[in-house]
Amino acid sequence: xxKQVLILGATGQIAGHAINALLKKGEDHLLLYTRHPQNLxxxxxxxxxxxxxxxxxxDELGAAVAKADAVYANLRNPEIKQQAENIVKAxxxxxxxxxxxxxxIGVYDEVPGKFGEWNNAELGGxxxxxxxxxxxxxxxxxxxxxxxxxxxxxxxxxxxxEVDYETTERGEAFKGTEVSRKxxxxxxxxxxxxxxxYARKDFGVNKPHTDGxxxxxx
Numbered sequence: 608x609x610k611q612v613l614i615l616g617a618t619g620q621i622a623g624h625a626i627n628a629l630l631k632k633g634e635d636h637l638l639l640y641t642r643h644p645q646n647l648x649x650x651x652x653x654x655x656x657x658x659x660x661x662x663x664x665x666d667e668l669g670a671a672v673a674k675a676d677a678v679y680a681n682l683r684n685p686e687i688k689q690q691a692e693n694i695v696k697a698x699x700x701x702x703x704x705x706x707x708x709x710x711x712i713g714v715y716d717e718v719p720g721k722f723g724e725w726n727n728a729e730l731g732g733x734x735x736x737x738x739x740x741x742x743x744x745x746x747x748x749x750x751x752x753x754x755x756x757x758x759x760x761x762x763x764x765x766x767x768x769e770v771d772y773e774t775t776e777r778g779e780a781f782k783g784t785e786v787s788r789k790x791x792x793x794x795x796x797x798x799x800x801x802x803x804x805y806a807r808k809d810f811g812v813n814k815p816h817t818d819g820x821x822x823x824x825x
Contacts, residue, residue, distance in 0.1 A: 615682060669697045678694065710745070764785075783818055
């Protein structure tokens, strides 16, 4: 079945890979939601519709969600908890159930060993108002909802032109240190295409055999 997929934060790098994967693998129509539509290039108007909007403005967000069958949120903002609350509210109001949400490695203090210590030091693990603290608060909003959510916690991101990844579920120790943005985009497309195996689950995603004290380029 062809779906209307709302992509929030459509100009993001991971979103770009997800868009390419969705266009290549399926027949879904993509609703590209962004505050900066001028940054979107090479739009296929038969498969994509650009919507200018702000997830912090409920009227704009609600109007877009009303057109969707599924929502993929690729957001980065100090107010990400408020964005999560707005998205859950809009989806509940319009009866949309499927949400794919990009979070962050380390939000559950799930990264073991020296890499976990390094990751916490870099991202502010244990501090409420830090990067990890705000992303944890947003993830808690999503998991407390009645949506068929899938949360993705990517390892440190690379721009390598490869699709090579493995996953861990919440409660399991995170593996590896890095993963390509293209891999995350591929995983997003896979979830949207076949949501049932991933519904109400939370995944760490990494490239196999990248264990270490920090990502290879650091």
